[in-house]
Amino acid sequence: MPELPEVETIRIKLKNYLEGKRLIGIDIKDNKIIDGDVKKILQHKITDVKRFGKGLVFQFDNNIALATHIKLTGQFIYRGPENKDINVDSKLVGRLPSKFTRVIFQFNDKSTLFFNDIRKFAWMKIVPTQQLNSLSFFKQLGPEPFKDLTxxxxxxxxxxxxxxxxxxxxxxxxxxxxxxxxxxxxxxxxxxxxxxxxxxxxxxxxxxxxxxxxxxxxxxxxxxxxxxxxxxxxxxxxxxxxxxxxxxxxxxxxxxxxxxxxxxxxxxxxxxxxxxxxxx
DNA sequence: AAGGATACCTGAATGC
DNA sequence: TGCATTCAGGTATCCT
Known part of the structure; x- marks a missing residue:
């Protein structure tokens, strides 16, 4: 399901949409999904969105990262400042927020990022950037095709x-x-x-x-x-x-x-x- | 210690 | 119709 090509497709779009934007609000609908202190990323700007295997990392301007794994059914959906859903596939996504929306991120320009996850396998962790490599998923990850898979x-x-x-x-x-x-x-x-x-x-x-x-x-x-x-x-x-x-x-x-x-x-x-x- | 089985969830599809 | 069962697949964890 979401494998390297899917997660990379998500990364490219999210980087394009979110780079330079300041996170001004987080609405967490399911506490189980997110680990760490949300206050550490609030009021900070996203400087990059990276991918490691099937994992995604949102880098903030204060050397704090939001690491995520969308597992089988996670969806990141971006809604621009005009506050309309543009071309969202209604069968696959539904009306936002849906009953499967677990987290809603709000940005300074009035844009919104929804995170949906039917099966609740996904995770998000807020950690200092230099500790990303100590998260077990990243620590154990093998080499990356197109990078260091010789x-x-x-x-x-x-x-x-x-x-x-x-x-x-x-x-x-x-x-x-x-x-x-x-x-x-x-x-x-x-x-x-x-x-x-x-x-x-x-x-x-x-x-x-x-x-x-x-x-x-x-x-x-x-x-x-x-x-x-x-x-x-x-x-x-x-x-x-x-x-x-x-x-x-x-x-x-x-x-x-x-x-x-x-x-x-x-x-x-x-x-x-x-x-x-x-x-x- | 490597490798296999199971748990985590829930909707869709199938079986009776 | 409706209720129970099976299946889907990424990874953490347990077990051998």
Whole structure:
């Protein structure tokens, strides 16, 4: 669901909308979601919005950060100063604030940021910037595709792992940002069965998988992410990558390459789609 | 210590 | 119709 391409799409929009704005109010509808002292960010300006794997960080001008993870159903929706919803997808977002709105942020220019989360798995933490790396999620996060995920490292974690290859590439401690959708499609492109034990992959397969991961993540980014359940960008709009799924969600449909019917199994407790003919 | 199973939630889809 | 069950998937935590 929200994986690297979705969270990056959110980050770019939020940075564009919020950079330089001063937070003048926070309305917390669900105390469980937020941890830390809200007063530390009130009356301060947002100077940057960063992404680490599937995590987002709002940087404030006083060296305090608001770190967040939207998990499965979180939505950040921005409403401009004119106080109208512009093009918000009503099916995916509803009328704001909705019964799923957990936090409302108000800014000095009368713009508003809503945070919705149906399943309440998301978290927000207010910490000094220099302590971000001590938060367990960030501390344990593996290297980032498009930044420091080298082929050498990728090959190393694969050849030394006893996990199923799909579980390995979805493990945030090993690689940051890949979730169920992009893992399924990358393994299909690389023609690798998702249950293969990682260390059994050949050098050629490892190279193909490395390239395939970058290919599907780029495709996701170009399409502003995938709306499979309720992901929307800060304009309240869905992504388009779901129109380009290769095997994800396609149980019983023909393989895009050989037309064999796509199978669904469980790997590591997660729904897993693959072509039984193409993926060995 | 790595790796697997389970818990956290709630809406949608399915089963009877 | 309506009630119960299953499923969805990111990560923290527990268990082996």
């Amino acid at each position: 082929f050498e490292y990728f090959k190393h974690i694969i050849t030394t792992s006893n996990s199923a290859i799909k579980s390995l590439i979805m493990n945030q401690k090993k690689i940051a940002g890949i979730g169920n959708i992009y893992a399924n499609d990358a393994l299909f492109l690389a023609k690798i069965h998702p249950q293969r034990k990682a260390k059994t992959l050949t050098d050629e397969e490892i190279k193909k998988l490395y390239d395939s991961i970058f290919f599907v993540l780029k495709k996701g980014l170009e399409n502003n992410g995938a709306t499979e359940m309720n992901y929307v960008n800060p304009d309240g709009q869905p992504g388009n990558y779901q129109k380009h799924f290769l095997v994800y969600g396609k149980e019983g449909k023909p393989c895009p390459v050989c037309h064999t019917l796509i199978k669904k199994i469980k790997v590591g407790g997660r729904g897993t789609y693959f072509c039984p003919k193409c993926q060995k």
